[in-house]
Amino acid sequence: MLSLMTARDGNGLLSRRHFVAGGAGLLVATPAALAGLDLPPGMTRPGGGFGVYGQPSPHEKHTARAIAANRDLPGNGVSWTPLQDLEGIITPSGLHFERHHGGVPAIDPAQHRLGLHGRVGKPLTWTVAELLRYPRVTRQLFIECGGNSNSLWNAEPRQTSAGAMHGLASCSEWTGVPLRLLLEEAGAEKGATWLIAEGADAGGLHLSIPMKKAMDDCMLALWQNGERLRPEQGYPMRLVVPGWEGVTHVKWLHRLELASEPAMSRFETGRYTDLLPSGKARQFSFVIEPKSVITSPSPGQLLRDKGVYQISGLAWSGRGAVKKVEVSADGGKTWVQAALDGPVQRQCFTRFRIAWQWRGQAALLKSRVTDDTGASQPERSALVAERGRHGEFQFNGIVCWAVDEDGEVSHVYA
Amino acid sequence: MLSLMTARDGNGLLSRRHFVAGGAGLLVATPAALAGLDLPPGMTRPGGGFGVYGQPSPHEKHTARAIAANRDLPGNGVSWTPLQDLEGIITPSGLHFERHHGGVPAIDPAQHRLGLHGRVGKPLTWTVAELLRYPRVTRQLFIECGGNSNSLWNAEPRQTSAGAMHGLASCSEWTGVPLRLLLEEAGAEKGATWLIAEGADAGGLHLSIPMKKAMDDCMLALWQNGERLRPEQGYPMRLVVPGWEGVTHVKWLHRLELASEPAMSRFETGRYTDLLPSGKARQFSFVIEPKSVITSPSPGQLLRDKGVYQISGLAWSGRGAVKKVEVSADGGKTWVQAALDGPVQRQCFTRFRIAWQWRGQAALLKSRVTDDTGASQPERSALVAERGRHGEFQFNGIVCWAVDEDGEVSHVYA
Numbered sequence: 001m002l003s004l005m006t007a008r009d010g011n012g013l014l015s016r017r018h019f020v021a022g023g024a025g026l027l028v029a030t031p032a033a034l035a036g037l038d039l040p041p042g043m044t045r046p047g048g049g050f051g052v053y054g055q056p057s058p059h060e061k062h063t064a065r066a067i068a069a070n071r072d073l074p075g076n077g078v079s080w081t082p083l084q085d086l087e088g089i090i091t092p093s094g095l096h097f098e099r100h101h102g103g104v105p106a107i108d109p110a111q112h113r114l115g116l117h118g119r120v121g122k123p124l125t126w127t128v129a130e131l132l133r134y135p136r137v138t139r140q141l142f143i144e145c146g147g148n149s150n151s152l153w154n155a156e157p158r159q160t161s162a163g164a165m166h167g168l169a170s171c172s173e174w175t176g177v178p179l180r181l182l183l184e185e186a187g188a189e190k191g192a193t194w195l196i197a198e199g200a201d202a203g204g205l206h207l208s209i210p211m212k213k214a215m216d217d218c219m220l221a222l223w224q225n226g227e228r229l230r231p232e233q234g235y236p237m238r239l240v241v242p243g244w245e246g247v248t249h250v251k252w253l254h255r256l257e258l259a260s261e262p263a264m265s266r267f268e269t270g271r272y273t274d275l276l277p278s279g280k281a282r283q284f285s286f287v288i289e290p291k292s293v294i295t296s297p298s299p300g301q302l303l304r305d306k307g308v309y310q311i312s313g314l315a316w317s318g319r320g321a322v323k324k325v326e327v328s329a330d331g332g333k334t335w336v337q338a339a340l341d342g343p344v345q346r347q348c349f350t351r352f353r354i355a356w357q358w359r360g361q362a363a364l365l366k367s368r369v370t371d372d373t374g375a376s377q378p379e380r381s382a383l384v385a386e387r388g389r390h391g392e393f394q395f396n397g398i399v400c401w402a403v404d405e406d407g408e409v410s411h412v413y414a
Numbered sequence: 415m416l417s418l419m420t421a422r423d424g425n426g427l428l429s430r431r432h433f434v435a436g437g438a439g440l441l442v443a444t445p446a447a448l449a450g451l452d453l454p455p456g457m458t459r460p461g462g463g464f465g466v467y468g469q470p471s472p473h474e475k476h477t478a479r480a481i482a483a484n485r486d487l488p489g490n491g492v493s494w495t496p497l498q499d500l501e502g503i504i505t506p507s508g509l510h511f512e513r514h515h516g517g518v519p520a521i522d523p524a525q526h527r528l529g530l531h532g533r534v535g536k537p538l539t540w541t542v543a544e545l546l547r548y549p550r551v552t553r554q555l556f557i558e559c560g561g562n563s564n565s566l567w568n569a570e571p572r573q574t575s576a577g578a579m580h581g582l583a584s585c586s587e588w589t590g591v592p593l594r595l596l597l598e599e600a601g602a603e604k605g606a607t608w609l610i611a612e613g614a615d616a617g618g619l620h621l622s623i624p625m626k627k628a629m630d631d632c633m634l635a636l637w638q639n640g641e642r643l644r645p646e647q648g649y650p651m652r653l654v655v656p657g658w659e660g661v662t663h664v665k666w667l668h669r670l671e672l673a674s675e676p677a678m679s680r681f682e683t684g685r686y687t688d689l690l691p692s693g694k695a696r697q698f699s700f701v702i703e704p705k706s707v708i709t710s711p712s713p714g715q716l717l718r719d720k721g722v723y724q725i726s727g728l729a730w731s732g733r734g735a736v737k738k739v740e741v742s743a744d745g746g747k748t749w750v751q752a753a754l755d756g757p758v759q760r761q762c763f764t765r766f767r768i769a770w771q772w773r774g775q776a777a778l779l780k781s782r783v784t785d786d787t788g789a790s791q792p793e794r795s796a797l798v799a800e801r802g803r804h805g806e807f808q809f810n811g812i813v814c815w816a817v818d819e820d821g822e823v824s825h826v827y828a
Contacts, residue, residue, distance in 0.1 A: 028547045029530075029538035029599060040526070040614040040668055042519025046488035047615055049517060052478035053470070054508040054644045059523050063641055064466035074460040087589035087637040088552040090504060094468040095641065103463060105456025109473050112454070116443075124443035133442045135724040138502040138755050138765055175501035185443055200454040201461055223501040225639065227477055227509065230468045254454055310549040341552050343757040351552055 011329035011363050013336040014308070014355035028307070065095055066164045075103020075202060078145070080167030083314065084298045089140070089341070089349040091170035093225045098232050099145045099168060101267075102202030105252055109236040112200070114220075118257035121187025128222075128236050134177040137219060139242065140348045142316045144169035144288050146245035146272045149395040152380060153387075157411040162298035165411070166399070169291075169316070171349035174240045176221035179214055182256070192258035196265075197239050200254035207248050208262030209241060213286075217242050220253065243318030243347035244286040245394070247272050277388035288318030290377055291396040292325055292352070292369040303407030306360050311338070312353045317371035321345065324370050325352040331364030331400065331414050332379070338367070363403040364414050380413060425743035425777050427750040428722070428769035442721070479509055480578045489517020489616060492559070494581030497728065498712045503554070503755070503763040505584035507639045512646050513559050513582060515681075516616030519666055523650040526614070528634075532671035535601025542636075542650050548591040551633060553656065554762045556730045558583035558702050560659035560686045563809040566794060567801075571825040576712035579825070580813070583705075583730070585763035588654045590635035593628055596670070606672035610679075611653050614668035621662050622676030623655060627700075631656050634667065657732030657761035658700040659808070661686050691802035702732030704791055705810040706739055706766070706783040717821030720774050725752070726767045731785035736764040738784050743770060745778030745814065745828050746793070752781070777817040778828050794827060 063085040069077035079098040117123040148168035151158040195214040198206035219240040229235040234251030241248040274282040292315035326335035338352040370376040380397035402412040483491035493512040531537040562582035565572040609628040612620035633654040643649040648665030655662040688696040706729035740749035752766040784790040794811035816826040
């Protein structure tokens with residue numbers, strides 16, 4: 001059993017353990033009376049039958065994506081993954097975040113074609129059936145929209161759930177064809193330094209990706225979490241660009257073009273860029289910098305009783321693997337290293353956990369990730385100072401949740 | 415580029431590579447004509463809007479569980495995971511196999527209680543809300559029904575899909591409370607050597623588990639693949655017993671009892687036991703032995719064209735981690751080691767892949783896993799000889815798919 005609560009305890013953090021020895025503050029159960037063991041009603045008659053495809057319990061309807069749709073532009077908007085209601089690292093496919101600029105096209109896979117042209121030896125097209133002949137690879141990877149957490153550029157902290165703030169990030173097991181194989185089959189001309197990828201959605205969202213990345217670890221994904229892609233995730237195929245911002249993972253992929261220059265499309269000029277204090281724009285900022293967020297406890301949740309809680313959250317980095325996550329319960333004065341759920345995978349969500357004794361005191365909870373390149377999360381104030389007043393994308397500053405004496409959790413800048 | 419096809423090539427297996435260098439037999443694409451790049455219809459108008467919870471494409475309705483329900487016993491039956499249509503290692507929760515003996519109870523989580531009694535220091539009960547206060551752990555783990563693959567005990571090979579034969583096995587990311595914490599809170603009496611776990615389904619399915627395992631790595635699971643359990647997977651809580659046969663993973667868990675003897679319930683006496691040639695019964699055969707199955711190509715699939723294919727499948731062992739998987743294309747005369755998708759996790763599905771040149775020849779495809787304890791899969795004939803004519807559970811023999819000259823795949827005993 002742990003000896004609890006010393007003066008040097010960082011406001012209740014219990015070393016890096018992610019759970020405490022049995023009995024140490026965990027006396028949550030109720031002594032059993034016989035009434036507590038009454039026969040549940042489901043035991044007295046046969047239950048429901050078999051289904052070809054299961055769905056969540058009707059009691060869990062609150063575990064849903066929050067939606068912000070643009071009424072003036074049909075199909076333009078976002079939906080957020082409810083990170084505060086989820087556990088582990090896998091996001092259920094039905095709860096993966098969405099960011100659509102022209103809505104979700106209804107694509108008949110029998111009619112869909114992927115074309116590859118431009119500065120290639122020979123232009124090629126593939127049907128879905130032809131792509132199913134190619135070798136496949138599988139990886140568990142996060143995808144984060146470059147616009148995730150953008151309310152944290154605001155002057156005042158937004159009060160909403162962790163998911164509605166930071167849930168334009170999700171993590172799935174993706175399976176598909178190594179993009180390199182398709183590019184090698186067509187043959188790149190010398191000077192083909194950019195790959196332009198276009199989706200079959202309204203407006204034809206297209207993005208430019210350096211050939212070096214395209215030939216490295218990119219994937220033409222056809223499966224997500226074991227089954228074929230969901231329509232809102234790009235059915236029948238999308239690009240997966242490990243560790244790079246979400247807009248490069250072009251959905252409903254129908255056209256690849258090799259070129260000697262980027263397309264300078266709307267989504268790499270007018271959007272997904274940041275005007276810096278110098279007057280220059282931050283452009284082609286592809287890599288997702290290290291980031292973490294505490295999902296439990298988080299705003300909207302309530303600590304009803306004093307005692308030991310498990311602080312838990314998600315960390316990730318587009319640069320590589322999470323090396324360590326530190327947690328503070330006193331606003332950053334002291335930090336304690338959290339435990340990481342294994343196996344830790346590159347460019348993948350990593351779940352961290354640490355035990356915390358809440359004695360009814362006010363607390364400021366923060367998490368800070370460091371990845372295996374040594375890169376870490378900056379304090380929000382430092383990030384805002386660096387990027388200036390026009391920040392809109394790629395917020396990866398440290399997030400702070402305040403717990404008050406009543407156990408209520410809110411979002412603060414501290 | 416590989417040099418293909420030597421006399422010593424094991425009927426087309428291309429070393430352990432899981433894919434071949436670009437261009438080596440991968441010329442599947444069609445040279446692009448301009449017609450191939452016509453504007454898809456979805457690009458000319460905005461697509462569909464946002465949803466709070468996504469569903470698969472209507473074009474993928476064939477990816478569904480096969481069902482065999484007992485008409486005379488409502489709620490008794492099975493549904494199989496369509497392994498042949500899936501990729502990677504994660505089974506979507508909606509496609510996880512089901513084996514119910516009394517149907518799926520509709521449980522209101524606010525009314526549900528978990529009780530712990532018997533040879534304990536103090537009997538306890540928990541509500542779901544109380545259990546949510548406990549520390550959590552997450553693991554990606556397979557669950558396999560002890561009755562999986564039972565048609566392979568038959569004298570003649572069954573002709574159906576890989577999933578409908580071997581799909582009472584699925585793999586998910588499970589999150590929950592270490593069972594040890596609950597048992598420690600109640601306090602076990604000396605001599606409490608068995609844990610009896612009972613579900614709140616009709617008939618109250620209950621099973622006995624040695625305390626040593628219960629205190630080791632068992633989990634009271636509340637989440638599957640990131641979200642709360644699905645009803646057919648035990649909502650609001652089930653036992654997860656890593657690497658042990660599925661029936662021990664008691665669903666809709668409502669009662670735990672510590673005892674000095676097993677319950678000798680129906681499901682550990684009349685069922686999930688095997689009568690051996692000696693006349694003795696094989697009982698409490700908890701651990702899932704090493705097993706593998708090729709999911710692509712597999713029966714019902716057709717090789718339409720000659721060329722390079724990626725043979726792919728799943729391997730697992732309840733004893734630990736998959737160490738190696740070997741594949742044969744000549745019925746077991748020669749074996750070549752396949753590549754394993756990483757990270758390889760203990761008591762978890764592991765995906766294997768190997769490139770194979772099909773020149774239109776007849777072939778007999780087999781896979782054979784060896785785990786990190788050195789245990790391996792026996793040939794079916796050896797397993798049948800050992801277990802005798804009354805085998806019904808825990809089939810882990812080597813499976814053989816025959817490919818004929820027309821590219822049709824069937825199930826054979828060879």
